[in-house]
Amino acid sequence: MRIEVAFALPSRQKIYTLEVEEGITAREAVALAPLAQDFPDEDFSERKLGIFGKAVPDKQVLREGDRVEIYRELIADPKAVRKKRAAEGKRMKKGGGELPDKAAGAD
Numbered sequence: 001m002r003i004e005v006a007f008a009l010p011s012r013q014k015i016y017t018l019e020v021e022e023g024i025t026a027r028e029a030v031a032l033a034p035l036a037q038d039f040p041d042e043d044f045s046e047r048k049l050g051i052f053g054k055a056v057p058d059k060q061v062l063r064e065g066d067r068v069e070i071y072r073e074l075i076a077d078p079k080a081v082r083k084k085r086a087a088e089g090k091r092m093k094k095g096g097g098e099l100p101d102k103a104a105g106a107d
Contacts, residue, residue, distance in 0.1 A: 004067040005033035007044070014038050015067070026051065026068045027058035035070075044070055 001022055006015045016033040024032075026049045035044055048071045049056055055071075062068065 001064040003062050005029050007070040026060045029068050
């Protein structure tokens with residue numbers, strides 16, 4: 001059966017198309033892809049995996065046409081970033097005084 005293994009860095013990405021036996025797992029597919037040739041400085045042994053954007057366990061059995069995605073570590077936690085932005089927005093709104101439109105038309 002035909003599957004794909006995908007990995008991306010901010011500057012480039014690579015998708016490998018592989019012909020594999022039925023019953024192969026996501027982690028086994030990653031081991032078969034020639035990732036080390038294109039990304040020699042990366043360690044793929046502990047990376048989290050997904051199929052079409054959904055996280056899966058290493059032992060997930062693949063189906064025809066699946067694309068195994070190898071995820072990179074997050075630089076920043078998205079929840080923490082949203083929480084910080086929300087807190088900053090609330091602070092900005094709290095002591096702002098009147099808006100320019102209201103001040104110009106007030107009499």
